[in-house]
Every structure is written in C-alpha cells, then in structure tokens.
Amino acid sequence: MIKVDRIRITTLSENSVADIEYIAEWGFSVHLSIEDGPSILFDTGNGHACTFNARVAGIRLSDVEMIVLSHGHTDHTAGLRDVLQRIRNERPERNSVDIYCHPDAIESQHVRHTDKYFYRGCPFSLEELDSLGARFRTSREPVWLGKDIVISGEVPMNTDFESVAPICFLKTQGHYARSDVADDQALFLVTDRGLIVILGCAHRGMINTLFHARDITGVNEIYMVIGGSHLMNTSVAQQTATLRAIQQLDVRAVGVSHCTGMRPASFLCENLGPKKFFFNNAGTMISFKDDRINISSFEKNQL
Numbered sequence: 452m453i454k455v456d457r458i459r460i461t462t463l464s465e466n467s468v469a470d471i472e473y474i475a476e477w478g479f480s481v482h483l484s485i486e487d488g489p490s491i492l493f494d495t496g497n498g499h500a501c502t503f504n505a506r507v508a509g510i511r512l513s514d515v516e517m518i519v520l521s522h523g524h525t526d527h528t529a530g531l532r533d534v535l536q537r538i539r540n541e542r543p544e545r546n547s548v549d550i551y552c553h554p555d556a557i558e559s560q561h562v563r564h565t566d567k568y569f570y571r572g573c574p575f576s577l578e579e580l581d582s583l584g585a586r587f588r589t590s591r592e593p594v595w596l597g598k599d600i601v602i603s604g605e606v607p608m609n610t611d612f613e614s615v616a617p618i619c620f621l622k623t624q625g626h627y628a629r630s631d632v633a634d635d636q637a638l639f640l641v642t643d644r645g646l647i648v649i650l651g652c653a654h655r656g657m658i659n660t661l662f663h664a665r666d667i668t669g670v671n672e673i674y675m676v677i678g679g680s681h682l683m684n685t686s687v688a689q690q691t692a693t694l695r696a697i698q699q700l701d702v703r704a705v706g707v708s709h710c711t712g713m714r715p716a717s718f719l720c721e722n723l724g725p726k727k728f729f730f731n732n733a734g735t736m737i738s739f740k741d742d743r744i745n746i747s748s749f750e751k752n753q754l
Contacts, residue, residue: 453599455642455674455739457486460649462677463504464496464530465708465733469748472507473734476500478526479679479709481649482510483638489596492518493638493649495530502533504733513541517549519602521651521678522634523556526709528573535583547586551602553634554589559622560630568620568627591633593667599641605633606655606663612692613656616681631655637678639664644739645703646670650678652710657681658696675704675744677731682719683712690715694722704744704754706731726754 462469464480478497482505484490492515495501505512512534521527531550538548560572573580577587588594593604608614608631619630632654640647648664650657657680665671682690697705697719705723707716708731720728729735729746736747746752 452641452643453485453488455644455647457488458640458642458647458739459484460677460737461508461510462708462731462733462735463508463510464494464500465731467730467732469730469732469734469750471749473504474500475733477709478530479521479651480527480530481678482508482515483640483649484510489516489600490514491516491596491600491638492534494519494521494527494651495534497526497529499530499533500733501530502537505537508734508736511541513538513545515548517551517596519636519638520550520552520556521636522553522632522654523558523560523572524652525560525571525574527651528556531573531580531585532575532583535580535585539583545584547584549586549588551588551590551594551596553591553605553636555621555630555634557587557589561620561622561627562618563620563627564618568622601639601667603637603639603660603663603667606635606637606660608655608659609662610656610658610692610696612689613659615654619654637664639668641668641670642674645672645674647674648676650676650680652679653681658693661696661700661702673700673702675706676702677706677708677737679709680707680711680715682715683710685715690718694719697723703727704729706735706737706746708732725752729754
C-alpha cells in the first residue's frame with residue numbers, strides 16, 4: 452500500500468478557486484503526485500484552466516505519465532487538447548500519452564433539455580488527439596495502474612436512493628438512446644490510512660462508488676473522498692441518505708467539488724463539520740503528514 456505522506460493532490464480545474472492566482476471554469480481536473488510513483492492527471496477540465504493552473508501550482512504536465520478520464524462529458528475532456536499540446540511543447544521527443552477511459556467516454560455524448568439535444572462530449576476528434584500523441588486505452592472493467600492504484604471501471608447501482616439523471620443520451624447511427632452513464636468512473640488509492648477516492652462527477656452515485664471501492668480493493672476503511680458528487684438538484688431525502696452513508700462509512704475527510712451544488716455542499720459542510728468537510732476548489736493542494744490532512748488554500752484548513 453502507498454504511504455499517505457508520499458501523496459500530493461492538486462485540483463487544477465473546478466467551478467471556483469481556492470486562491471487568488473488561479474482561474475475557475477465549469478469543469479474538473481485533479482493532478483495526483485506520488486513520491487517514487489506515477490504522476491497522474493485525472494480529467495482535464497473544460498478548457499484552459501488545467502494548463503493555466505498547473506503552471507501557477509508549479510506542476511509540469513509533461514511529467515504526467517498517464518491521463519484518466521472519469522467520463523466523456525465536455526467539462527471533463529475539453530482540456531485534453533491543451534494538455535497534450537503542453538506536453539508536446541515541453542517534451543517534443545515524447546511520442547505518446549496513455550489515456551485511460553471507458554469505451555463510451557469517446558462516443559457521441561448528449562444531454563436533453565426541453566426536448567432538444569445538445570452535444571456534451573469531447574469537442575475534439577480522435578484523429579486530432581491521436582496526432583497530438585493520445586493513445587486511448589479503453590476498458591469497462593477495473594484497470595490497475597499499479598498494485599495500489601485502480602480505476603473503478605463501471606460502478607454498480609446498488610443503493611436505493613441514487614439514480615442516473617434522465618437527461619443523458621448517447622447518439623449512435625443518428626439515433627439518441629438514454630444513457631446510464633456507464634462510463635462514469637473514479638480513481639481509488641490504497642494507502643496505509645485507508646482508501647482515497649477521487650470522483651469525477653459520480654453520475655452513478657457517490658455512495659455506490661464508495662461501496663464499489665471497498666469491493667474491488669478489499670479495503671473497508673475510506674480515508675478521504677474528493678470530487679464531484681452530483682448532488683446538484685437532488686432531493687433533501689437523497690442528500691440526507693448520502694450524509695448518513697458517509698457517517699456510517701466513517702469517512703475521515705470529504706472534499707466536494709464541481710457538480711455537488713452549492714446548497715448540497717453547504718448541507719454536508721454544516722452536518723459533517725470543519726473537522727471532516729472542506730471545499731475542494733481549483734488551487735486546493737492536499738498533502739498528508741503526522742496523521743493530518745493539510746489543505747493548502749487561501750482559507751487555511753487542517754483536518
């Protein structure tokens with residue numbers, strides 16, 4: 452297992468910022484650095500924030516060994532071209548970058564509002580991304596990136612209070628079909644303090660994802676979960692059930708982002724308290740030392 456004090460997590464794209472020099476956008480991206488281990492980029496945000504904020508944070512994206520896409524929606528994939536161009540500019544001798552995702556993540560993703568369909572997939576062609584060095588590695592099953600780092604694969608729908616929003620569709624051969632967002636994935640790290648879970652949007656449920664993390668790793672303790680929890684526009688009943696599950700699972704720290712929504716985030720903040728909850732925004736840097744979780748942002752925090 453990974454010693455937690457070797458891990459550093461920096462959020463590069465999010466709806467709001469944690470410090471004055473960073474920029475915000477509607478999207479999500481996280482950089483994961485492990486001492487004597489891999490440098491991983493999880494999602495790429497919705498535009499230029501990922502590359503801009505990486506420079507502010509002192510992170511060389513050309514050192515990233517692999518990119519993991521939580522799912523195919525624009526606000527998680529539209530930074531891909533910028534990231535690949537940055538890698539090529541900094542390391543022109545590098546021929547390729549492995550990008551891990553579910554097969555549906557590179558299909559034609561849409562959402563439906565008021566009986567109209569809007570494209571919400573990756574805005575770049577596979578040919579263009581391939582020309583910049585992208586090498587897509589797709590799988591529906593969990594993929595181990597090392598003995599202690601695993602991509603979730605498809606998340607089972609097991610709770611009775613979480614569901615996939617009915618607005619998501621895939622377009623195949625000119626026809627729109629309801630999508631259960633099977634490409635929704637998370638990243639799990641097995642550490643000496645328990646699991647660290649990084650969510651993209653948790654379309655298939657934050658709690659479903661946490662249960663899945665325990666099932667495929669065999670580790671019951673969840674040390675920290677960060678990322679989008681897709682509680683925006685959910686009922687008070689679902690938010691309450693989510694809170695209860697977090698408490699029952701005894702999650703040490705919860706840092707929500709992106710699609711959580713302001714009111715659900717405030718609900719979790721009020722009920723979990725400052726010793727367990729934090730807002731995970733662009734520029735937030737998380738490190739670990741002496742059984743402490745250090746949250747580096749303009750609003751200082753330590754859990």
